[in-house]
Amino acid sequence: MFIIKRFRSLLRPYYKDGLKISLSLLFLTLITVINPFFYKEIVDNGIMTGNTAYLIKMLVVLALARIIQELLYLLQTSITLKIRKGVFTKLRIDLYKHLLKLPQSFYSENHRGRMLSRITSDVDAVQNLLLDRFVYFVQNVLVGVFIFFIVIYINWKMIVAACVFLPIFYGLYLLFKNKIFMLSKIVQEKKEGLMERLQEDLLMVKAIQSFSVFEPRTEQTYIAMQATEDAKRKLSMKYAVASSSTTIINILGLLIIWGIGGIAVIKGEMTIGTLIAISFYLNYIVSLFFSAYDIVVGFHKSLPAAERIFEVMDLSLIIQDRPDAVDIDLIKASIEFENVSFSYPQREPVLKGVNFKLDQGDIVGIVGKSGQGKTTLANLIMRFYDPTEGMINIKGIDIKRIKLKSLRKSIAIVPQADYLFNASIKDNIVMGRKDVSEEQLRIACEFANVDSYIAKLEDGYDTIVGEDGIRLSAGQKKRISIARALLENPYVLILDEATTSLDRDSEEQILKSVKLLAKDRIVLIITHSIESIKLSNKVLYIDEAIVNQFYGYEEYIIEKHVKGCSKK
Structure with a gap:
């Protein structure tokens, strides 16, 4: 009944x-x-x-x-x-x-x-x-x-x-x-x-x-x-x-x-x-x-x-807007982790007592061995998960009190895996977002170095990429993912192993663009690439659920390799 x-x-x-x-x-x-x-x-x-x-x-x-x-x-x-x-x-x-x-x-x-x-x-x-x-x-x-x-x-x-x-x-x-x-x-x-x-x-x-x-x-x-x-x-x-x-x-x-x-x-x-x-x-x-x-x-x-x-x-939406959630403008905002810990259900903690602060203009390298929680850190900022303990503040406001649409509109992530629809290159970049101008598309593709191979395709931006982008190379797919992230000019840009499938020239081009972009925003680069770490003014090294913060590549190298990562 x-x-x-x-x-x-x-x-x-x-x-x-x-x-x-x-x-x-x-x-x-x-x-x-x-x-x-x-x-x-x-x-x-x-x-x-x-x-x-x-x-x-x-x-x-x-x-x-x-x-x-x-x-x-x-x-x-x-x-x-x-x-x-x-x-x-x-x-x-x-x-x-x-x-x-x-x-x-x-x-x-x-x-x-x-x-x-x-x-x-x-x-x-x-x-x-x-x-x-x-x-x-x-x-x-x-x-x-x-x-x-x-x-x-x-x-x-x-x-x-x-x-x-x-x-x-x-x-x-x-x-x-x-x-x-x-x-x-x-x-x-x-x-x-x-x-x-x-x-x-x-x-x-x-x-x-x-x-x-x-x-x-x-x-x-x-x-x-x-x-x-x-x-x-x-x-x-x-x-x-x-x-x-x-x-x-x-x-x-x-x-x-x-x-x-x-x-x-x-x-x-x-x-x-x-x-x-x-x-x-x-x-x-x-x-x-x-x-x-x-x-x-x-x-x-x-x-x-x-x-x-x-x-x-009837499954409850664990991650959803609270009744007191507000819209905020992330421009010039800082992101602060206060004693944040996180663990997946029935598993050991991935992060313990994490404390750090990111400000406008920061390029942050997030490094560590595989499985140490680098992507998890990015997922917490996107609020795909909520911390088990502690608080993440943006502009001094608990992230749980910020409307999800407002938060995620200002944060973009380029994931490790590139997920493409069986549609045109343009549609894969725009993804149904309304009021996107041709100029926005051009700028995003220029920064992501997509325009370097578009001219060689017979149908240009209207080229159908096939299911999961099967008709493109790994590097071409990655550039589309980067252009998709840059399209609406996000304040926080997260690159999760974004340059791993790119050749050296393309990687250098992307990193140059990242350096330009970082002047007005916060950029987080999850990477194993030395070149990407060199670009960073802050480095977060994750080891056994502990996040160690370093101010720049030189300090990271000295503390980790010379002194044995003693600074937290």
Whole structure:
């Protein structure tokens, strides 16, 4: 019931369309209820009496009724599809937006392929349940209520015979509901795991080809596919058995109804036309039982997918704006770490008691062995994570009290890995940001040395780079990443191993640009490059979670290599 309430909030904006569907259902109900009466009249007062004129008249009325019925079905389907598009597009985009807002810690513990499965297959699994079949169920209920009173009026024994099957349907529901729920949950988990594996295989295709592991990888993926299909087969079979059990009861019900009705006709207590009409009516009632049974069993089939969707939607945003968060202008701002410590969940501290201050014009080299927390330091400034202890202040304001959009608009990072979309070079630099002028683009590309190879490309900035920039060299991809970071002239620029994939000339060009940029901003360079460290007026050396601060390359070399890094 909780899941239904969650979906009801998505349906609320479409109440007017819901009213249209309700009206169409009412008219459909009336036409459906009156149709058997037409058959009765055709048989009793047309065929049996030999009244050709009346027979033709009733056939025309029946045809018109069926045409109107089909038009109403078409209208109902059109409105339902409109609601489906709106509701499930919103559900997908809300889920997508929420996933984009979740902290980096979430993605360090959850595979992206599994989240992709939530947006695609899980949403698909609940669509029919909450619209098409639900509308059909409501229609059957309305028809059933009308027919119930009609048949009681005509022959109460028939309705008693039909109601005998109610407890049987309920017993079958209890028998199958939990089994179908568990099998559906297994199917969704298997599909999620397969999506994860396929995404990894396609992402790692170069490695698979390079190390000649095609056979073992495809064999393992085939096993995952088999397991998924086997789970789907078991679910389909269980669902088929559940449906077939009701079909048998349906057949038995019709035999009983025609038996009771046939005896009544033989005894002269009922006309053939009346029997035909009642058989239509009772067939609708049996169909109602079947539909009700099918939809509640189907609900348990789709419930795991719905639960998995809201499981993600209900994840709290650990990193988000506080109620008292403010916008600030970072220009001429200082960044200060005050006794900052940080550790990832269930792991040893990465940083302990970090204290330092960065001011406008600083070029800060962040150095240390791999895995010592250099990138973590940058992530804390970007507020991808919050410190476990201590405080980070910008302009004397705790970073947690600064709105994320305001903070990240003024800080740009060039990550170690270059993530490019399958789009043009220009689109990869702009990334959908509005009001970016051609002059801004030109300046960013000039500083990043992108313009050095753009002229050689046939389509220039409109060149499509391929998935993850596969059509570009590592150096070209890195320059695009740097241009992307520089586009909006950030006050704080973080370069995380930004020159590692560049040739010597390109590195020198980038470092010259960095030196020019640093006059009006703060630049942090995470690096192993001596040339980058030489450029720095401050060096932060991280070793075993402790950050040692040095004022310039010379002091860093003297203290670290001559005196053994004794200064903190």
